[in-house]
Amino acid sequence: xxxxxxxxxxxxxxxxxxVGQRFSSGFHTIDEAQIxxxxxxxxxxxFHLDGEAAKATLFSGLAASGWHTAAxxxxxxxxxxxxxxxxxxxxxxxxxxxxxxxxxxxxxxEEVTPSRSRPDRGMIRVRSETRNQxxxxxxxxxxxxxVPRRSDTTLARASSTSSDAVVHAAQG
Amino acid sequence: xxxxxxxxxxxxxxxxxxVGQRFSSGFHTIDEAQIxxxxxxxxxxxFHLDGEAAKATLFSGLAASGWHTAAxxxxxxxxxxxxxxxxxxxxxxxxxxxxxxxxxxxxxxEEVTPSRSRPDRGMIRVRSETRNQxxxxxxxxxxxxxVPRRSDTTLARASSTSSDAVVHAAQG
Numbered sequence: 001x002x003x004x005x006x007x008x009x010x011x012x013x014x015x016x017x018x019v020g021q022r023f024s025s026g027f028h029t030i031d032e033a034q035i036x037x038x039x040x041x042x043x044x045x046x047f048h049l050d051g052e053a054a055k056a057t058l059f060s061g062l063a064a065s066g067w068h069t070a071a072x073x074x075x076x077x078x079x080x081x082x083x084x085x086x087x088x089x090x091x092x093x094x095x096x097x098x099x100x101x102x103x104x105x106x107x108x109x110e111e112v113t114p115s116r117s118r119p120d121r122g123m124i125r126v127r128s129e130t131r132n133q134x135x136x137x138x139x140x141x142x143x144x145x146x147v148p149r150r151s152d153t154t155l156a157r158a159s160s161t162s163s164d165a166v167v168h169a170a171q172g
Numbered sequence: 173x174x175x176x177x178x179x180x181x182x183x184x185x186x187x188x189x190x191v192g193q194r195f196s197s198g199f200h201t202i203d204e205a206q207i208x209x210x211x212x213x214x215x216x217x218x219f220h221l222d223g224e225a226a227k228a229t230l231f232s233g234l235a236a237s238g239w240h241t242a243a244x245x246x247x248x249x250x251x252x253x254x255x256x257x258x259x260x261x262x263x264x265x266x267x268x269x270x271x272x273x274x275x276x277x278x279x280x281x282e283e284v285t286p287s288r289s290r291p292d293r294g295m296i297r298v299r300s301e302t303r304n305q306x307x308x309x310x311x312x313x314x315x316x317x318x319v320p321r322r323s324d325t326t327l328a329r330a331s332s333t334s335s336d337a338v339v340h341a342a343q344g
Contacts, residue, residue, distance in 0.1 A: 041243070041247070042243035042244065042246055042247045043243070043250060044247070044250055044251075045250055045255065045256070058257070065243075065246065066258060067239065067242055067243045067246050068243075070239055070242065071210075071214035071215070071237075071239045071240075071243065072214065074215050074237065075213070075214045075215065078215060078216055078217055079216075083217060084217070085230070086238060086265070087264060088238075088262070088263050088265060088312075089263060089264075090260070090261070090262050090263075091260050091261060091262075091263060092260025092261075093258075093259065093260060
């Protein structure tokens with residue numbers, strides 16, 4: 001339903017990255033069925049499950065769970081950027097995601113910090129705005145990512161097959 | 173697969189809440205099939221998709237996407253706490269979530285702030301730790317939630333059918 005399960009293979013290295021660099025993703029169209037399916041599994045509030053019930057609420061209509069927007073954002077980032085090791089970050093949802101929205105992610109590197117203790121890696125801070133087809137921001141994610149340096153093959157391999165839940169890697 | 177789609181109906185009001193109050197959720201057991209299904213949809217990295225490939229990475233084995241842990245956390249919060257309107261927050265994943273993990277969420281209210289401009293609502297800041305069966309923290313989420321005050325029926329209704337993606341509501 002939400003497409004692409006092809007693993008990303010284009011690893012990023014700290015040497016390739018600098019403050020101000022920008023990336024943009026492909027697109028994902030979200031529909032009512034996706035919104036309801038995600039909500040039934042993970043955010044079972046009438047709001048995300050029932051267009052009629054949602055009308056009487058603050059949202060004035062069906063809206064996606066913010067975590068659904070976050071998950072789609074991750075998909076778009078992985079598809080476009082390759083291995084992503086996230087340790088955490090700040091997230092906010094300035095506007096609801098609606099059925100029919102076409103989402104894309106626009107990212108900018110805000111910080112690049114080589115690790116003081118581990119020469120094989122560094123951290124970057126990336127701001128990713130998830131926008132709809134009207135260029136309205138539906139999510140802002142400022143994430144701290146672990147990025148390997150080119151010298152180290154172990155981490156490089158880890159990055160190309162990476163994850164978003166490594167903190168021991170982030171404690172460099 | 174991940175259970176419960178019964179909408180929560182027990183709304184919380186600002187008057188009921190105070191700093192230091194604690195809540196705990198029910199449990200969710202995550203398995204390999206769930207991890208792979210979520211990853212195929214939203215985080216298609218070999219790490220989350222393929223136990224063999226994952227062995228050679230930083231994770232030394234299959235791990236859930238952090239966004240999967242976040243989504244399960246939301247499910248547990250909604251099931252135990254009722255309507256949740258989140259505007260955003262900070263998230264981190266100190267440890268990976270593994271197949272077989274039994275997750276539960278332990279929350280504590282850190283701040284309760286009535287809105288200065290809108291007498292019908294307030295904000296609370298809640299720290300939620302998602303722990304596995306070994307009491308290890310796999311996720312920390314410090315979230316800002318919009319909470320109705322008892323006087324206002326519109327927001328109260330909104331809360332009992334609420335969402336996690338309202339920012340116009342959070343600008344009180």
